[in-house]
Amino acid sequence: MIADKRWTSADLEVFPDDGKRYEIIDGRLKISEIPHWLHQFVCGEISSELGNWNRKSSRGQCVFAPGLIFDESNDVAPDVIWISNEHLARALDENGHLRLPPELIVEVLSPGAENEQWDREAKLDLYSRGGVLEYWIVDWQLCKIDIYRRTSVGLHLTPSLQEGSTLETPLLPGFRCTVTQLCEGTREYK
Numbered sequence: 001m002i003a004d005k006r007w008t009s010a011d012l013e014v015f016p017d018d019g020k021r022y023e024i025i026d027g028r029l030k031i032s033e034i035p036h037w038l039h040q041f042v043c044g045e046i047s048s049e050l051g052n053w054n055r056k057s058s059r060g061q062c063v064f065a066p067g068l069i070f071d072e073s074n075d076v077a078p079d080v081i082w083i084s085n086e087h088l089a090r091a092l093d094e095n096g097h098l099r100l101p102p103e104l105i106v107e108v109l110s111p112g113a114e115n116e117q118w119d120r121e122a123k124l125d126l127y128s129r130g131g132v133l134e135y136w137i138v139d140w141q142l143c144k145i146d147i148y149r150r151t152s153v154g155l156h157l158t159p160s161l162q163e164g165s166t167l168e169t170p171l172l173p174g175f176r177c178t179v180t181q182l183c184e185g186t187r188e189y190k
Helices: 037-057 085-091 115-130 179-189
Strands: 022-025 028-032 060-064 069-072 074-076 080-084 104-108 134-139 144-151 153-155 166-168 174-178
Touching: 022 115, 028 115, 037 060, 037 080, 037 179, 060 085, 074 085, 074 115, 080 085, 085 179, 104 115, 115 134, 115 144, 115 153, 144 179, 166 179, 174 179
Parallel strands: 104 134
Antiparallel strands: 022 028, 022 074, 060 080, 069 074, 080 104, 134 144, 144 153, 166 174
């Protein structure tokens, strides 16, 4: 994290395309290294499950690692999102950038206390303020998912799902998969 300056989306445009992830929340810059192989694997599994459901329902789109610009001081790259067709029509600007939050955001934790704090605190707060309906934080090392759902005052934690639990959401009627399915390919590396 670099805290000396208040960063904006304009600053991000001049950073090199070097495989690192540059994000800003409330003007604070976070630079992340290339994610762990298993982080990306779990992101792919989640995208696959959401994509399979979406192909059957035709209700929206699932996208892997899109940019999301809330405003000039809040510009992030969630791991996976799902957005309804109706919402997508209003969310993209003339340059094809996502300017309104999707209904569902998924972040897969990267190792390290700073990474976890960024997802569990800074991003949770931003997504809550921004109007996201549901936020999943996936811990592939523990095979656990924390699900935050919107209430009248923001995003609030529902009971966490552990290995063997079934992941379902009222946001996506008929969607279901087990937490085990999402983490299964990580077992041999733990």
